Amino acid sequence: MKKIITLINLLLLAPSAFAANVDVDDAFMRELIPGTQVTSAYMTISNNSDKDITLVSVSGNVSKRIEIHEHTMKGGMMQMGKLDSIIIKANDEVILQPHGLHLMVFNPSSPVKAGEQVELTLHFDNDQQTKVIIPVKGLKPAHNH
Numbered sequence: 001m002k003k004i005i006t007l008i009n010l011l012l013l014a015p016s017a018f019a020a021n022v023d024v025d026d027a028f029m030r031e032l033i034p035g036t037q038v039t040s041a042y043m044t045i046s047n048n049s050d051k052d053i054t055l056v057s058v059s060g061n062v063s064k065r066i067e068i069h070e071h072t073m074k075g076g077m078m079q080m081g082k083l084d085s086i087i088i089k090a091n092d093e094v095i096l097q098p099h100g101l102h103l104m105v106f107n108p109s110s111p112v113k114a115g116e117q118v119e120l121t122l123h124f125d126n127d128q129q130t131k132v133i134i135p136v137k138g139l140k141p142a143h144n145h
């Protein structure tokens with residue numbers, strides 16, 4: 001029943017949008033580094049369908065500008081570049097993680113502190129989209145033991 005309500009909400013909000021057949025796991029946004037206006041977000045996106053799906057953009061409630069980025073090594077230097085999209089192959093997954101693919105979040109409208117939750121919407125080709133609520137994690141991993 002819950003799933004039906006979610007689908008109806010999605011249709012009411014955006015009549016042309018359809019929920020994408022993907023799962024998002026291990027998602028989090030990094031706390032904003034003090035003194036900067038940029039942070040990043042990571043997740044694993046699994047495509048549960050028999051067709052390739054393309055992530056074309058990401059929007060969120062804390063930023064008007066979120067870009068898909070990748071890190072690459074060039075001449076021994078780590079460089080960061082913007083991607084237009086990410087293809088997630090049929091029944092496969094793509095991992096966004098530190099030092100690899102990531103979402104770059106520019107000029108967040110709030111400080112984005114550890115413990116908060118933020119909302120992201122992943123926009124795929126064919127008007128499909130998936131909304132996720134993800135936690136904000138601190139700059140350093142917690143060492144509690």
Ligand SMILES: [Cu+2]
Pocket residue numbers: 069070080081102103104
């Ligand atoms: Cu980046």
